Amino acid sequence: xxxxxxxxxxxxxxxxxxxxxxxxxxxxxxxxxxxxxxxxxxxxxxxxxxxxxxxxxxxxxxxxxxxxxxxxxxxxxxxxxxxxxxxxxxxxxxxxxxxxxxxxxxxxxxxxxxxxxxxxxxxxxxxxxxxxxxxxxxxxxxxxxxxxxxxxxxxxxxxxxxxxxxxxxxxxxxxxxxxxxxxxxxxxxxxxxxxxxxxxxxxxxxxxxxxxxxxxxxxxxxxxxxxxxxxxxxxxxxxxxxxxxxxxxxxxxxxxxxxxxxxxxxxxxxxxxxxxxxxxxxxxxxxxxxxxxxxxxxxxxxxxxxxxxxxxxxxxxxxxxxxxxxxxxxxxxxxxxxxxxxxxxxxxxxxxxxxxxxxxxxxxxxxxxxxxxxxxxxxxxxxxxxxxxxxxxxxxxxxxxxxxxxxxxxxxxxxxxxxxxxxxxxxxxxxxxxxxxxxxxxxxxxxxxxxxxxxxxxxxxxxxxxxxxxxxxxxxxxxxxxxxxxxxxxx
Numbered sequence: 001x002x003x004x005x006x007x008x009x010x011x012x013x014x015x016x017x018x019x020x021x022x023x024x025x026x027x028x029x030x031x032x033x034x035x036x037x038x039x040x041x042x043x044x045x046x047x048x049x050x051x052x053x054x055x056x057x058x059x060x061x062x063x064x065x066x067x068x069x070x071x072x073x074x075x076x077x078x079x080x081x082x083x084x085x086x087x088x089x090x091x092x093x094x095x096x097x098x099x100x101x102x103x104x105x106x107x108x109x110x111x112x113x114x115x116x117x118x119x120x121x122x123x124x125x126x127x128x129x130x131x132x133x134x135x136x137x138x139x140x141x142x143x144x145x146x147x148x149x150x151x152x153x154x155x156x157x158x159x160x161x162x163x164x165x166x167x168x169x170x171x172x173x174x175x176x177x178x179x180x181x182x183x184x185x186x187x188x189x190x191x192x193x194x195x196x197x198x199x200x201x202x203x204x205x206x207x208x209x210x211x212x213x214x215x216x217x218x219x220x221x222x223x224x225x226x227x228x229x230x231x232x233x234x235x236x237x238x239x240x241x242x243x244x245x246x247x248x249x250x251x252x253x254x255x256x257x258x259x260x261x262x263x264x265x266x267x268x269x270x271x272x273x274x275x276x277x278x279x280x281x282x283x284x285x286x287x288x289x290x291x292x293x294x295x296x297x298x299x300x301x302x303x304x305x306x307x308x309x310x311x312x313x314x315x316x317x318x319x320x321x322x323x324x325x326x327x328x329x330x331x332x333x334x335x336x337x338x339x340x341x342x343x344x345x346x347x348x349x350x351x352x353x354x355x356x357x358x359x360x361x362x363x364x365x366x367x368x369x370x371x372x373x374x375x376x377x378x379x380x381x382x383x384x385x386x387x388x389x390x391x392x393x394x395x396x397x398x399x400x401x402x403x404x405x406x407x408x409x410x411x412x413x414x415x416x417x418x419x420x421x422x423x424x425x426x427x428x429x430x431x432x433x434x435x436x437x438x439x440x441x442x443x444x445x446x447x448x449x450x451x452x453x454x455x456x457x458x459x460x461x462x463x464x465x466x467x468x469x470x471x472x473x474x475x476x477x478x479x480x481x482x483x484x485x486x487x488x489x490x491x
Contacts, residue, residue: 029116031081031135032489033282035333038289039143039219039309040212043341043383045104047289048138049093050383050473051482052077052115059472061479066490071120080114081137088113088140097384097473101459108228110141110279119490134489139279143288144224147309148272149280149316151222156261160242166220171301172211179207179241188243189252192259197239201226204241217298219309225271237266281318285485287337288313290358293345293454296430296437303437307361310338314365321373336376337484338362343476344382345454346427347389347400351476353430355380360434377484381477386457392424399426404457412455419458427454 038044054061055075061067080087088111093104116135151159167176182203186196205226211218212227225232232238240263243256251257290310295302320332340358343351359378366376387404401424406412408419417423431437463471 029131029133029135030489031114031137032284032486033137033139033331034485035280035283035286036138036140036289037143037146037286037313038341039291039306040106041294042143042289042291044107044140044142044289045093046097047287047339047341047383048088048113048140049090049097049104050475050478051138052090052113053094054472054475054478055115055117055482057472059475061482063477063479064482065487066117066119066122067479069122071122071490073118073120075115075117078114078116078135080112082112085110085112085139087111088138097459098462101461103459107140107142109230110139110145110275112140113138117490122491134486136486139283141275141279142224142228143309143313144221144227145275146224146280146313146316147220147222148224149276150312151268152272152276156264157246159264160244160246163242164244167207169301171216171218171299171305175210175216176207179203183242183244186243186256188245188257188260189247189255192254192256194239196256197241197259197263200241200243201239214294215298217294217302218305219295219302220305220312223267225267232271236263237270240264240267276316280316282331283317283333284331285335285337286317286333287339287481287485289339289341290361291342292340292354292358292361293342296357297454300437300439303361307364307438310361311365314338314362319374332373334374335485336374337481338376338378339481340378340380342382342454343380344385344387344402344404345457346430347402349400350427350430351380353432353434357430357434357437360438375484379477379480379484381475381481383473383475383478384459385474385476386460390424392426401426404460407456407458410455417455425455 036044036048052075053059055067055072056077066072077090086109090113096102096104114135114137116133118133120132154162164180166172167180182200186200190196208221208226210216211221221227223238225238229238240260243260247255247257251261288310290306292303292306295306314336317333317336318331319334319336321334338358340354343354346354355378358380362376362378387402390401390403391398392401393399403422403424405420405422406417406425408417410417412425460474462473
């Protein structure tokens, strides 16, 4: 699919950009670009902050071979290479996590951070030819923006048809009713009118926002900038919406349909395509964070929608194995990690089931996309572990529990938490047979009988070492993620 998103002119510009970047890196240390994405609240900001904090502060990473063997001498932050891209505000996010014990703000736009690692190669041959330094350029961007990329392969009529088809699904019909009611009153062939266009765009955006709420947890919500407009807020490129009953053939000049088509194409040209060309095509490695917990909370309709979104996201990457000559003009993503986040919300006995659920979610995407030459791994993890495990007696039963401080306002069984009190919670078990989660009929019945509910916790209070220094952020399988994503470059 990714090849259909660009023209020959686009590919030529991508090749020139890649060659310029490769040429400049010949005189410095080797570098790789790691893309970090996921839909909102999947934990992108937390993942990057925890990754950097553990490497800089010597965190426990037993499955990250270069750290385990003592071959990393230091890790430190450097000035990022892209002056036009906002810096990922690592220090602010760590202050929020460690000092204030609040989760940092979600990703709202693209940002970047350069982490440099000094290491010793594991082999004599490697020590002879390796510089012993690797720079990892971490690129953080919203998954909602990635969901815009399929629009590059669709004209306005296809966009409208897909939008109305999605809006009519049972899980969305009630949320989209007001927008569809407004749209049905509009004559696409009527004269273009700015206030009509604005009313339609606002109604369509309100529908998308309603889909995004926690209790709905829907994921496939293009155009992504409608939810995260940034400095484009109010611009004509974001003042369009799908229309029903389009005129056959070419739209009449000066009509509302012609206006909407023009703005839709402007959105693709000036917003979506530059993001793809300047950022996605420059990635070497990619991690996609998936908040399956939120979808499971919302029910089988949300799970099906998450699967649809993940399929579209993975189909937009440019996977493949890099070779020396082709690498000068074209980057390929040769490793993709799909990580189920917030594993600390479950007892470890359910981690394999969570991982199996996300693997099932990704299966269709992996089958549809051409991932030849790229390694794909699925992992259940928590970049920051907010809970610890324990057991409680209930009658004759001993129940496995997780212990942490629920966020203020979280509720279980009618009890509302104050955000200060540590509590032991039995999180429940994910089903042994995960097929019921993906069968919307069976899944809906099961959700009604025994809904899966997870609460959100505050970041943990960090322990201190003998000298009184705070230890690094605790995690679940962050070391495995690091080993897969960059371990081979430190061999």
